[in-house]
Amino acid sequence: MSRYVKEMRVMIGHQPLLLAGSNVIILDERGNILLQQRLNGHWGLPGGLLELGESLEDTARSEVLEETGLTVENLLFLNVFSGREYFFTLPNQDQIHVITALYLCRTYRGEMVMNTEESKDLKFMPSEHLPVNTETEYRDYIKFYQDNQSLYDVQGK
Structure with missing residues (x-):
């Protein structure tokens, strides 16, 4: 949880909080998507919440x-x-309204290293075979990419 969110929660308790963040669809050379298995066992995309003074791309x-050890390059909004x-409404009863910027990344560098404080696993998987316990929010993001893939294939090359 970001420092900002922690500070706001002290003031407002569990009341709804608007939170901006970013997620990234990272593709390997075969077009598989990098998925992160969170500590709750559910799968999603790497990403997180905006810190004060940070841009959405900086957040991505x-x-x-932080979550994968990879440095992403050439992000496409x-x-x-x-x-x-x-x-x-989160398990601890905190209420959040999320506003998320989604990016696509085909080029990255570094060695994939999982942050065990945030993840159970990291795997590249075919988008047509997502794990059953992939959260709906991330399924929406991936479906948006799939539905518009031809547009992004032209722009991203």
Whole structure:
């Protein structure tokens, strides 16, 4: 949890909080998507919440590095996701309304190293065979990419 969120929670308790963040669809050379298995056992995309003073692209880069050990290059902005379907009540009863920028990355460097404080596993998987316990939010992001893939294949080359 970001320092900002911790400070806000002290002031507002479990009340709804608007949170901006970024997620990244990272593709390997075969077009498989890097998925992160979170500590709760569910799968999703690498990414996280914006820190004060950070841009959404900075957030994407720093969160991927923190969670995977990879340095992402040539990020391509795909879309912003927001709305009622991105309002969540967390297990600790904190309420959040998430506004997420989604990026695509085909080029990265470094060795994949899992941050065990945030993840159980990291795997490249075919987008048509996502694990059953992939969270709906991330399925939405991946579906958006799949539905618009021809556009991004042209732009990303």
